[in-house]
Amino acid sequence: MGPRPDLRRVLEPLGPVVVFAASNFPFAFSVAGGDTASALAAGCPVVVKAHSGHPRLSAATAEVVHHALRSAGAPEGLFDVVFGTEAGRAAIVDPRVKAGAFTGSIEAGRALFDLATGRPEPIPFFGELGSVNPVFVTEAAAERRGPEIVSEFVGSFTLGAGQFCTKPGILLVPASAKLVDRLPGTVPGNALTLLNDRIRTSYASAVRELRDTAGVRVVVSGDHAATDPSPTVLCTTSAELLGDPEALIREVFGPAALVVEYTQESELLDVARLIDGQLTASIQGEDDDAIAAELIRLLAAKAGRVLWNQWPTGVSVTYAQQHGGPYPATTAPGTTSVGTEAISRFLRPVAYQGVPQHLLPPALRDGNPLGIPQRAS
Amino acid sequence: MGPRPDLRRVLEPLGPVVVFAASNFPFAFSVAGGDTASALAAGCPVVVKAHSGHPRLSAATAEVVHHALRSAGAPEGLFDVVFGTEAGRAAIVDPRVKAGAFTGSIEAGRALFDLATGRPEPIPFFGELGSVNPVFVTEAAAERRGPEIVSEFVGSFTLGAGQFCTKPGILLVPASAKLVDRLPGTVPGNALTLLNDRIRTSYASAVRELRDTAGVRVVVSGDHAATDPSPTVLCTTSAELLGDPEALIREVFGPAALVVEYTQESELLDVARLIDGQLTASIQGEDDDAIAAELIRLLAAKAGRVLWNQWPTGVSVTYAQQHGGPYPATTAPGTTSVGTEAISRFLRPVAYQGVPQHLLPPALRDGNPLGIPQRAS
Structure with a gap:
């Protein structure tokens, strides 16, 4: 290899994400729930497919999110909600969409997983499907x-x-x-x-x-x-x-x-x-x-x-939480949909080689202007 | 949620991995190449599907690996090599296999990706397919x-x-x-x-x-x-x-x-x-x-x-390397097949809640007997 090049890696947003809202947590895992929050935190635009179980709450929550994003100066089009099975299906196969997240049944989750992986450009699909929790x-x-x-x-x-x-x-x-x-x-x-x-x-x-x-x-x-x-x-x-x-x-x-x-x-x-x-x-x-x-x-x-000697129904939102598991618990066994690590589902690493300081993303510049954790070697 | 439980998370091996050897690096990315090394390092048993371009070298390399593993006291059956397209196909759909890794053409990689994701239990498939590197x-x-x-x-x-x-x-x-x-x-x-x-x-x-x-x-x-x-x-x-x-x-x-x-x-x-x-x-x-x-x-x-102002043909094996990219460069845009981060493809997190000290994996015990990096909060 010869001498090592100047190589700096950072996590960047994967791209637009479709979130299929869950039925069972109309607040915590629906329009403005954990999947939406972690995708937005990763810098990804989000399209939520609302769950048919609570359409009016979904629309009302979307209004709150729109207002909050506008107030925070977020770009237009960062977030939206669609309704109906057909709209969800269209979203997951849309070439502009780069990942899917889902919480629901094995049957529905597998159908969406098959659509996501069967695209001309397959995309990651983070489905949380079924579990009997013995x-x-x-x-x-x-x-x-x-x-x-x-x-x-x-x-x-x-x-x-x-x-x-x-x-x-x-x-x-x-x-x-x-x-x-x-x-x-x-x-x-x-x-x-x-x-x-x-x-x-x-x-x-x-x-x-x-x-x-x-x-x-x-x-x-x-x-x-x-x-x-x-x-x-x-x-x-x-x-x-x-x-x-x-x-x-x-x-x-x-x-x-x-x-x-x-x-x-x-x-x-x-x-x-x-x-x-x-x-x-x-x-x-x-x-x-x-x-x-x-x-x-x-x-x-x-x-x-x-x-x-504890019961599984409490799911603490912490660093160490792992809300995931091998199929059919999820379609992506290396990931979690609850806890701080949930964000990593929507990030992809990019390495910059030999790029001058002023052209590097701020996170990678000498002197660490963003003051974020870095590892140098 | 009430008071936080004692929750400790560690990365564990995903399970047996099938590695489809590349043709173009008969040493660095074949039988004992980067995919095999990172899967073994993660604690996963490996079955390599040898590339048809160098069968004798593949068999000879397998002998070296077998000998090295035996000398290191590795369990029997941790590693093996199979030959032929049919054997590779059988391996990727075998229910015991929990992940696939591949370096090669878009056509072959996509066919294997489709097999891996089409299984009754779909598994992660880390394919490095095609790139024109403009x-x-x-x-x-x-x-x-x-x-x-x-x-x-x-x-x-x-x-x-x-x-x-x-x-x-x-x-x-x-x-x-x-x-x-x-x-x-x-x-x-x-x-x-x-x-x-x-x-x-x-x-x-x-x-x-x-x-x-x-x-x-x-x-x-x-x-x-x-x-x-x-x-x-x-x-x-x-x-x-x-x-x-x-x-x-x-x-x-x-x-x-x-x-x-x-x-x-x-x-x-x-x-x-x-x-x-x-x-x-x-x-x-x-x-x-x-x-x-x-x-x-x-x-x-x-x-x-x-x-x-550098040329892409040198791929430094370092912390910051990212040998991956959106499809069709790879089938898993969040991952790399070169560099230290390659190991994470073959790991899954497991959280232990309320488990007594002597029943925890050593990596999670108080006092950190393995002396590994931990984050506590």
Whole structure:
């Protein structure tokens, strides 16, 4: 190579981004949510495809964003909102668009991913799709803290009427602890408000399908007669789960959960090996559990976040947050959609070689006029 | 969110990687090249699909790698080599494989990208495909340093017989400077060795096609009668180029280049706006060129590396290197395949929440037993 050239690298915006708004966080992950914020922060123009579940809120939020951007002196056309499936489809295949971000179902997310990667110029598509967020309860934990675990589990899977991406949909417990018997007395019987009619319909049919699957019995039968359902808890065994994972390990968006009873603690490892990519995987264990180290190792290979004696429904917006995971949790396993690192999805590095000071981006000039962190070697 | 949980994030290996070896760097970017090195460094097992251009060298290199890994105490099965198109195709769709890396043609790279993204579980595919690496010569530079620029250009596009990914395939010059007239006396007439028969055949047909395109004239006619060709230089105008970019802006792998004469310096901006994604884009300019700032800005949006008064064929392996770029330069514009940052393609973040010290990966434990850089907040 000879002597090294003067080479300076900086992150620059990827280009216009289409954000497909989520249904379940009309404020935090919709028009002005995390994807929009991180794309704008990266310097990318944003087109939001509004979610059909809250069109008027979307329009109102867009007005607020427009006003804020104008007040801050942002260039015209930096941000806009489009409505309808067709508009979203047109946006993701538009040659001017350079990335997509999405939060929603596996079906819709995969369809958009296929459009984004099938373009003449394929573009990165950061989809956060589906996750059942399994919780693994060890024998010792069930024995020492069974009632507490059941109560916290119910609180977590019914939080926000079970409409969190990180809702714990599966709880694996030792059959011997008989924790299932505690559920009817713990699960609240009142109706929980779902966000819109489409979610209500999908939820009712997903619960019905899972309930009617061979090997599943009803522990708490949610009331579906009313507009909004009360929680449902179903139960099966780890043998059934391992025998037909496709039918039994499925995200049900809403206040339902599947309790899986195991007979040997080692079946927790079998399930950990079997599951698809997850946003989160949690363990309720005791510090001296012999199975813990191996279980954590297996779950870290499957999930973006591994929790110990905590519940996944809180997603702290911090440096260390990882809201992502192998497919189908996301379509981009190296990325996160929550936390400070979310911005890096919308940046691309550019190296400048031998460029004179006055022609370099300010971030790369000698003397560091922007006062930003730099690494020199 | 309430009080923040104890959340610690670390990068972990993505999983088994298939590396499709390049033809043009049988050592530096083949069996034991940059992709293999960065995937292994990330902790990922590697299956190399050997390039058909150097099968015996590939097998011999694999032996060296096997021996080195065994000597270092690496686990069995961490590395292997497969041969043949079918084996490569089978590897990229194998459910155990979690990422692909590739250096080669747009056609082959796109086919593999489509396989990788079309899987039931799509996986990241880091393809480095095609780039014409245009060089923009300003009027002032042509006037002050014309002969020097021509001579350096010839040295760069014929280096390694023009088989570099970063070969400058297009040189834009002011027609008024008559630099084209200098080329016949500067381009060497001797045969340059191409790496294999397939490259020879493709090269001959690509040169023929470009030469026969409307608006193209021959400046230096390479000798194709011999097994190995001598360099070819073709010429056209920026008006022709802007009129039919698809026909005229094409990578020719081997010692050929297209000189493009412009009449107005502002046509450099038109070409910069028009070109597809590039690994590199270079400017030969003078510090006080009025066009420089805008030209650099436009080129930074198209290329992974922007050079000023330097030639792109040297690719320094450093922290700041960016060997990547928007499609079709690569299939993953946020990544580089050369330089220290190449490792990050094969890593995924995992966050550990509330996990006891003895169950955390050593990198995340209090007291930092591995002594690695950490950020705490």
